[in-house]
Amino acid sequence: MTRGHAPNGPPPLPRGPIAWARRHLFNTWYNAILTLGALYLIALGLKAAIGWIIVDAVWLGGSEACHAAKGEGACWALIAEKHRFILFGTYPYEEQWRPALAVALFVAAVGLSTWRRLWSRALVVGWFVLFAALALLLHGGVFGLTPVSTELWGGLPLTILLSVIGIGLSLPLAVLLALGRRSSMPLIRAISVGYIELVRGVPLISILFMASVMFPLFLPEGVTINKLLRAQVGIILFSAAYLAEVVRGGLQAIPSGQYEAADALGLGYWRKMRLVILPQALRLVIPPMVNSFIATFKDTSLVIIIGLYDLLGAVRTATNDPLWRAFTTEGYIFVAAIFFVFCSFMSRYSRRLEQGAGERRPQ
């Protein structure tokens, strides 16, 4: 078939950037004024930003060079000087290739996993293996690696570890809680509702505090559980409660005919959920789910209050140095950029997932 216009089809719209601008920016006189005004403001802002970020910025040198610039430009020399501490926290300096390698492996694995054709059960197993390997790499004590206590882990690897494991393990728990909340068995329902409402009613900070301060009091003498592990479990339990409600929303959106058709085929409860209901329900709630994931990713910063130094904690400590104290802003901008890269990747990728293979959507 040729792509010509049918003789009685609608007339083609004029194309090209000028036609586009006419239609969208200058279609009425007040829109034209708004457009020009907005362009002027954007230009002003950009000029100031570029001046501060690039033109007048101090890229190298000690803190004296930055002080000499008198705040005219950004002090990126701080990043040049402190990036190792910001990225890897208190991890021993000579061993920092290990967290660097861990982050690189993680990013590579994410890259591979976005490839739909590799999706299989093996990939899920692969992720578990990867995280075990990353933990081993960071922890050391095997293959001639110097042991590094988890107390010293910090920066980006810590943020990734806490949030990815938090997200990965809270989702299955959330699915179980959501199913439990809709269960016909009163006891299961009561437990699920109780759990969700209790955990949702408490701030993450207090859960982390309980995990770090109160929880050890209940343990028998001599038994200790790693602080990092406790924080991790706290994050998983917390985010599962929120996520469970998101999943429940998806379950409720599936028409009852789908449940009935699966029942009529004799699939039984678990197969019905796994093969028919959840694949549809989870796809439906990708946007709010990613919302939760992003929140979890950023919430991991709260572990600073129990003395773990994630990315944000590390930058705070780095700029505590009296020489650099004036340039905290630059440090925060740097980590904000890192957070932004991760979060915008999540939201971008999730949009692709939503669209999925186009044919799956009813027309």
Next chain:
Amino acid sequence: MSAPIIELRQVHKWFARFHVLRAIDLSVKAGERIVICGPSGSGKSTLIRCINRLETHQKGTIIVDGIELTERTRDIEAVRRKVGMVFQQFNLFPHLTALQNCTLAPIWVQGLPKRAAEEAAMRYLERVRIPEQAHKYPGQLSGGQQQRVAIARALCLNPKIMLFDEPTSALDPEMIKEVLDVIVELAESGMTMLCVTHEMGFARRVADRVIFMDEGEIVEAAPPERFFGAPENERTRQFLSQVLAH
């Protein structure tokens, strides 16, 4: 005479306070084709949905192929494997292709290898005359095509009994025939079936018995000649005059 394959004795059901089935007695022989009609709200859909326990009855006994339906999940699932169901709204799974819709239960319920399940499913899709749509998703099919896939899906479990819950009510008029043709063919193959429908021509053609329900009761049950020719009950006559008028 052989034992009935479906037996309902004094079945009652309530939706909250609403008495939707009243003292239903019905026994169906293997190979029998039954059409159930009646005004909306008369309980006809509820009746056939009780047979595979999509609805639970509160009094009376329902026995399907020797298994009594009770709370026991194992029995319910055993019955559901023997009973195929086709719904008014098709209820295909939109995230699966036509073929995957058909192979889901054979693979996961009967434990058939994927290959064998797909071959069997293709045979049924051919039987409902849409093998060429096997790899399309429900959203890409017309209503009539979807309903035929739904019939193939139900047949893939080799059911002994087929239940049809107003299979043509949600279809555009020009698609009703293609679906009815498939059901007629199935009826002629000797399948035991219960069909809730307003298609009286279809009832006349395939039914061994036509049942008229009103207000939760079976008012009249007779072979089509007598049902349409000389209905005994006044309510039946009134209903027939309404549905046959146009």
